[in-house]
Amino acid sequence: MKVLMSGNEAIARGAYEAGVRFAAAYPGTPSTEIMEEFSKYDGVHAEWSPNEKVAVEVAIGAALAGEKALAVMKHVGVNVAADPIFTVSYTGTNGALVIISADDPSLHSSQNEQDNRNYAKFAKIPMLEPADAEEAKEYIKLAFEISEKFDTPVFLRSTTRVSHSKAVVTLEKPQKYEDKTGFTFNAEKYVMVPVNARTQRVELEKRQQALKKFVETFPENKMEINNLDAGIITAGMPYNYAKEVFPDYSYLKLGMVYPLPEKLIRDFASKVKKIYVIEELDPFLEEQIKAMGIKVIGKEIFPYTNEFDPGIIKNAIEKNTQVAVSPYKEVLSPRPPNLCPGCPHRGLFYALGKSKAYVHGDIGCYTLSYMKPLEGLHSCICMGASIGMAHGMSKALKEKGKGKVVGVIGDSTFLHSGITPLLNMAYNHNHALIIILDNSTTAMTGMQEHPGTGYNLLGAESKKVNLKVLVSALGIENIKVIDPLDIKATRSAIKEELAKDGPSVIIAESPCALFKRANIKPKVALKVDPDKCEGCKACLGLNCPPISWKKGVTKEGSKRKGISFIDKTICTGCGLCEQVCKFGAIS
Amino acid sequence: MVDNQVKSILFAGVGGQGILRASDIICEAIMEAGLDVKKSEVHGMAQRGGCVTSHVRYGKKVYSPLAETGSIQTLISFEKMEALRYLKFLRKDAAIIVNTEEIYPPAVNMGDAPYPKGAIAFLKEHYTKVIHFNAAELAQKAGNIKTANVVLLGAISNLMTIDQSIWQNVIKKSFPEKLVKMNLAAFQLGIAA
Numbered sequence: 046m047k048v049l050m051s052g053n054e055a056i057a058r059g060a061y062e063a064g065v066r067f068a069a070a071y072p073g074t075p076s077t078e079i080m081e082e083f084s085k086y087d088g089v090h091a092e093w094s095p096n097e098k099v100a101v102e103v104a105i106g107a108a109l110a111g112e113k114a115l116a117v118m119k120h121v122g123v124n125v126a127a128d129p130i131f132t133v134s135y136t137g138t139n140g141a142l143v144i145i146s147a148d149d150p151s152l153h154s155s156q157n158e159q160d161n162r163n164y165a166k167f168a169k170i171p172m173l174e175p176a177d178a179e180e181a182k183e184y185i186k187l188a189f190e191i192s193e194k195f196d197t198p199v200f201l202r203s204t205t206r207v208s209h210s211k212a213v214v215t216l217e218k219p220q221k222y223e224d225k226t227g228f229t230f231n232a233e234k235y236v237m238v239p240v241n242a243r244t245q246r247v248e249l250e251k252r253q254q255a256l257k258k259f260v261e262t263f264p265e266n267k268m269e270i271n272n273l274d275a276g277i278i279t280a281g282m283p284y285n286y287a288k289e290v291f292p293d294y295s296y297l298k299l300g301m302v303y304p305l306p307e308k309l310i311r312d313f314a315s316k317v318k319k320i321y322v323i324e325e326l327d328p329f330l331e332e333q334i335k336a337m338g339i340k341v342i343g344k345e346i347f348p349y350t351n352e353f354d355p356g357i358i359k360n361a362i363e364k365n366t367q368v369a370v371s372p373y374k375e376v377l378s379p380r381p382p383n384l385c386p387g388c389p390h391r392g393l394f395y396a397l398g399k400s401k402a403y404v405h406g407d408i409g410c411y412t413l414s415y416m417k418p419l420e421g422l423h424s425c426i427c428m429g430a431s432i433g434m435a436h437g438m439s440k441a442l443k444e445k446g447k448g449k450v451v452g453v454i455g456d457s458t459f460l461h462s463g464i465t466p467l468l469n470m471a472y473n474h475n476h477a478l479i480i481i482l483d484n485s486t487t488a489m490t491g492m493q494e495h496p497g498t499g500y501n502l503l504g505a506e507s508k509k510v511n512l513k514v515l516v517s518a519l520g521i522e523n524i525k526v527i528d529p530l531d532i533k534a535t536r537s538a539i540k541e542e543l544a545k546d547g548p549s550v551i552i553a554e555s556p557c558a559l560f561k562r563a564n565i566k567p568k569v570a571l572k573v574d575p576d577k578c579e580g581c582k583a584c585l586g587l588n589c590p591p592i593s594w595k596k597g598v599t600k601e602g603s604k605r606k607g608i609s610f611i612d613k614t615i616c617t618g619c620g621l622c623e624q625v626c627k628f629g630a631i632s
Numbered sequence: 633m634v635d636n637q638v639k640s641i642l643f644a645g646v647g648g649q650g651i652l653r654a655s656d657i658i659c660e661a662i663m664e665a666g667l668d669v670k671k672s673e674v675h676g677m678a679q680r681g682g683c684v685t686s687h688v689r690y691g692k693k694v695y696s697p698l699a700e701t702g703s704i705q706t707l708i709s710f711e712k713m714e715a716l717r718y719l720k721f722l723r724k725d726a727a728i729i730v731n732t733e734e735i736y737p738p739a740v741n742m743g744d745a746p747y748p749k750g751a752i753a754f755l756k757e758h759y760t761k762v763i764h765f766n767a768a769e770l771a772q773k774a775g776n777i778k779t780a781n782v783v784l785l786g787a788i789s790n791l792m793t794i795d796q797s798i799w800q801n802v803i804k805k806s807f808p809e810k811l812v813k814m815n816l817a818a819f820q821l822g823i824a825a
Contacts, residue, residue: 206698209672210672210697211659211697212697213668213669213670284695285696286696288695288696289695289700354696354698354699355699369700369701369702369720371716371719371720372758378737378738378739378740378745378746379683379737380646380683381738585742585743588738590681590738593743596743607743
C-alpha cells in the first residue's frame with residue numbers, strides 16, 4: 046500500500062516494520078514526531094525520557110538486554126547524550142542500538158546549526174543518511190541490520206527537510222517481533238575501566254576496518270553514470286536538489302556518510318572528469334575525499350551555512366544564471382512568531398521587565414519574549430543553561446549583582462537539565478532568582494508529556510514530580526508559587542525574592558493556553574471602551590496578538606491620537622490587558 | 633532544466649489558517665490520481681503566528697520537495713499581503729489565488745508599519761491569472777470559518793486535472809464524519825468562487 050508520509054513518520058514506520066519495539070527520546074524539533082508516531086504502534090515501549098542522555102542510556106540498557114533499541118533526538122540533543130554515545134561505541138551493543146540525530150540546517154527551530162555527521166567520525170560510529178521519506182523507512186531498517194551485524198551503535202541522520210517533507214511511501218508487512226531478551230554477563234566488554242576500555246579500543250579499530258570493507262559493497266552507496274564530463278558526490282536531501290537541476294550529470298549518492306567507500310569514490314573519480322561535492326553545512330565528505338588525493342570542487346563554490354535548494358546548487362555551478370527576483374519592491378512587515386493569546390509567559394515577562402534585572406533565558410516558547418516590546422531575556426544558550434549562567438553572573442558581580450540577576454526556565458527544560466545547576470546554586474550559594482515557568486507541558490515542540498505532567502508518552506498516568514518539593518530538597522529555602530496571569534502578585538513576588546539574601550526560586554504556575562487537558566474554561570473576550578481609552582498604548586506593551594492600534598480615533602478633551610482595539614475572535618479573555626490599563630477602559 | 637513535467641504549487645499564509653492540512657489534502661488527491669508527489673514545510677517556531685509556507689511538487693517522478701525560485705506555476709495565498717512575500721518563487725505566467733482576508737502582522741497592529749495597499753491591483757498588473765475572493769466569508773456560508781482552507785482548495789481544483797470524485801473521496805477521508813458535509817460544501821463554494 047502506498048501512503049503519503051513525512052520522513053519522521055516513515056522512520057517510525059520503518060523501525061516498527063523492522064521489529065523494533067523499544068524507543069526512548071526527548072522531544073526536539075525536527076525529531077519529535079518520530080517518537081509520537083512510533084508510540085502509536087501496537088506492543089511498543091516508547092518513552093519520553095527527561096533528557097537525551099537519559100534516553101540514550103535507557104536504549105543502551107535495553108540493547109544490552111538483547112532488544113533492538115532506538116534513541117531519538119535533535120542535533121543539539123546529541124551534545125547532551127554525547128558522553129554515553131562515545132563509550133557505547135567501545136562496548137558495542139549486544140542487541141541493536143540506533144541513534145537518530147535530526148539536524149536543522151538553516152536553524153528553523155534551533156540555537157545552532159551544527160553538522161552532526163562530525164559525531165560519526167568523532168565517535169567512530171557508522172552513519173546513514175536518507176534523502177526522503179521512502180529512503181528513511183528503508184534506512185532505519187538497514188541501520189538496525191548493521192548494528193546487529195557489527196555489534197555497533199549506528200547513527201541515522203535526518204535533516205529538517207527530510208523529517209518534515211512528505212513523500213509517497215510503500216508500506217510493507219511488519220517483521221514479527223522476536224523476543225531475544227535475557228542476561229548476558231560480560232564484564233570485560235561492558236565495564237569500561239581503563240584496562241577493559243584499552244582492549245575495546247583496539248576492537249573498535251578492527252570494527253572500523255570491517256565496516257570500511259562493508260561500505261564498498263553497501264547497496265545504498267549508488268553510482269549513476271550519465272554525463273562523463275561532470276559528476277556529483279552527495280548524500281541526503283541535497284541529492285534531490287541536484288537531480289532536479291542537473292539530471293544529466295553522473296552521481297555517486299552515498300547512503301552511508303561514515304565511513305566512506307574509498308574504492309567506490311576512486312572508481313567514480315576515474316570515470317568522471319569534473320566532480321562537485323554537494324553537501325550542506327561542513328565540508329565533511331569533501332575533506333575526506335580531498336584527503337584521498339582526489340580533486341573535487343566543494344566549498345569554494347557552495348555555501349557553508351544554511352540549507353540548500355535546487356536554485357542554490359544551480360547558481361553555484363552555472364555562474365551566470367539569472368536569479369529570480371520579486372516584482373514587488375516595497376518592504377513587507379515581517380511576521381515573527383509570537384507568544385499565543387492567553388499565554389501565561391506574557392504576564393510573567395511583563396512583570397519581570399519592570400524589575401530591570403539581567404535575565405538569563407532558556408529553550409522554550411518563552412524564548413520568544415526576547416523580542417520587542419517585552420524584551421524579556423538577555424541571554425539564551427542551550428537547554429538548562431539559564432540557571433548555571435545566572436549563578437556564574439551572580440558570583441562574578443558580587444554585591445553589584447545583588448537583586449539584579451534572574452534565570453528563567455520552563456518546567457520541561459528544568460527537568461531536562463535544570464536540576465543539577467539549581468543544586469549547585471544551593472550548594473555554592475548566590476543571590477540570584479530562578480523562575481520556573483511551569484505551564485504543565487512541553488509546549489514549544491507541541492505538548493509532550495514529561496515527569497511533571499503526571500502522564501507518560503503512552504498516555505498512562507504516572508508519578509508526577511512535585512516541583513516545590515524537588516526545589517526544596519535541592520536545598521533552596523526561598524520558594525514562592527505564583528500565578529503569572531496576576532501581574533500585581535507576580536511583580537511583588539519578584540521584588541521580594543530579589544531583595545532576599547541567598548538563592549530564590551519562584552514557580553510561576555499556569556497551564557499553556559493551548560493545552561487541552563488543562564481544560565481552561567473559555568472566558569469572554571475583552572473589549573476596549575472607546576470612551577475611556579486614552580490611547581496610552583500600555584496594553585500594546587504586552588504584544589498580545591488580538592490587541593491592535595487604531596490610528597486617528599480622537600476624543601474631545603483628550604490628547605489621544607488613536608485607541609486600542611481587541612480582536613474578539615482570538616482574545617482568550619486572560620485579563621492581562623485589563624490589569625495593565627490605567628483607565629479602566631478594558632473589560 | 634530538462635522538464636520531466638514536475639509542477640509546483642506554493643501555499644502561503646499565517647500560522648493557524650489550516651495551510652498544512654490543505655496541502656496534505658492536495659497531496660493525497662494528487663497521489664490518488666496516480667502521480668508522484670512531495671511536499672515540504674517547516675514546523676516548530678514557525679507555528680506561533682508566523683509565516684507558513686508549503687511547497688507541493690508533483691509529476692511523473694519528483695526529486696526535490698522544494699521548488700526553485702522563478703519556477704512555481706501556482707501560488708495559493710491564504711492571506712492578502714502574504715501573496716506579495718513569495719513572488720520571486722513564481723514563473724512570470726503563474727496563476728495566483730488569493731484569499732483577500734487581512735491578518736495584521738505585529739508591527740501593523742502596533743501602528744508602526746502600514747498594511748500594504750493595492751495588493752490585488754499590483755498582482756493583476758504583473759500576472760495574467762489572479763483569482764481573488766474572501767475565503768473566510770465563503771467558509772462562514774459553508775458553516776464554519778475554519779473551512780476557509782477547503783474553500784481555497786476548491787478554487788485551486790479548477791486549475792488542476794484531478795477528477796471531482798477523487799477530491800470528494802480525499803476530503804471525506806481527511807475529516808471526522810460530522811465535519812465532512814460542511815467541508816464538501818466549502819469545496820463547492822471554492823469551485824464557484
